[in-house]
Amino acid sequence: MPEIEYRIESADTDRREFHIAIHFTPRKENYPITLRMPAWTPGSYLLREYAGSISDIEAYQGETPLNVIKSDKATFVLANTSGDRTPVTIRYALTAVDPSVRKTWISTDRAFISGAAAFLQISGEENTPCRIAVSPAPWDKVSTALPQIIHDGEPFLFSAKDYDHLIDCPILLSRDSDTLSTEFSVHGAVHRLVIAGCPEADAARLTEDLKKICATTIELWEPETKKPPFSDYLFLLTVSGRWGGLEHRNSVAAEAPFSALPMTGAEAPDRYTDLLALMAHEYFHAWNVKRLKPATFLPYDLTKENYTRLLWFFEGFTEYYEEIILFRAGLASEKKILDRLSAMALTVYGQSGWKHQSVAASSFDTWIKYYRPDAGSASHGVSYYQGGAMLAFALDLHIRNVTENRITLDDVMRKIWNLRTDECLGLSEDAVELSDAISEIVDRPAVAVAQWLRRFTRVAGEAPDWDSILSLQGLEMKSEPYDLVRDGLGLRFTASDGFPTVSSVTAGLPASRTGILPGDQLIALDAFRISKATLPELFRQLGTGSAHKLTLFRTDRMMTVDISPLETASPKARFERKTPMEHSWPSAGLSQTH
Structure with missing residues (x-):
């Protein structure tokens, strides 16, 4: 039996708070018993100081009340403990007022729990299996990727192999009348879709389109085995007035506005492509950032910033591949994804920030800049999302050009993926795994490849020779219409x-x-x-x-x-097809055709 049990005992929709309990039997090594609250959640690189949501914390050992001493902003130490194996219980209230996928929130119709924002960690027990019991009232449906435990009298009991697993599986509480659920299988993996907040949505259409996205992604990473790195996957989608998405190991927590969802019996809205792109992006992350990740993230330290210069790869390349996947899945035309890539290019090259900050520096500074944009951000910095996507696009084109479309960036991504000797692989900060993979597959000197990558990731103001690399794929880059x-x-x-x-x-x-x-x-x-x-x-x-x-x-x-306006030149940021070419971008290339 697990030694740690978390319980969501109740939810107060008036005060908008959860009441959470932790039960565990301490070991000698646990004393003094110390509890810590994460400051951030993986995938969202901002210190959110989750401990600020905790109140009314109390603890008991057996029947004896314990003194709870706060030693810093996120650490609680239990005093006057017995030092033996007498069970300990901790209870606290958790304010839930942030309507995003990164924290916790409560409304009368549904509630959401992001694990890092909700569950205290017991020091020394990070690797201990645990379970969580959920009292869903006043809601009647619990959706999570955590494995369910069948137990009489406990209809919503789930297991986690350790604390990281617990906080990497968000929990959605909703009403059956307001929730749509479907289930489908792709290459042997069970996938579920849960939509909360829009019972009128065409869940069947979204399910069919997600099937295509999942199959295309799995086949990109594993063209031979077609076996994903998980046995089940959960798409959690709440309908709100916002956009948001946060990747997890075998699930995604996403939110989208009503205007992006297809409705039963009606044509899909224009913004439906944005919703599919969001889902493709987060699903791709199950490989790229959840299992391939910066070495500096192994393991995560959730009490402070974890710095990396590689988010241009983990977020930017993922941003690029969401477009490629939509095309290959038959959900967007080539023109559509060229238009979407053009919008990214305009974000980068239509402002002056890329001339003053590299994508590697943007990644390193994400803790103080990306999630805290100000009026000067566009003139002084660049997004590692769009900047990284442009680098991935350029690299893909360059690889295709020098190999006459025999090889694509897909082959490089798979080469890195297959370097894993464990479930996860940490990439070094100089991206040597990427440069070595390119060098080996494309047969180019490793030093030259590393220099190319360093130039376009570490130096501000460096842009690829778009005209040259696009033309060999029958593409061109034109100026945006004058605005x-x-x-x-x-x-x-x-x-x-x-x-x-x-x-x-x-x-x-x-x-x-x-x-x-x-x-x-x-x-x-x-x-x-x-x-x-x-x-x-x-x-x-x-x-x-x-x-x-x-x-x-x-x-x-x-x-x-x-x-007085100037008659200035428009930024050159519009990608267009000039000449049709067989096996060219954005196809899977000749290596996957024959």
């Missing part, structure tokens, strides 16, 4: 109270030179009221060759500045 606001003024904004509110300005362009700041609310151009939609048209009507009076609010003060 007067984006290219001529250097403005990006959102709508607020009907008026455009500046979200960022591009250094060196008129808006920045004029002194317009993020947060400014634009209200009139030459005394004509403006909106997000009418601003470009007003400039065209009034003329772009002279200065205009732009009226804005900065905090509560109205001010007017003189501004």
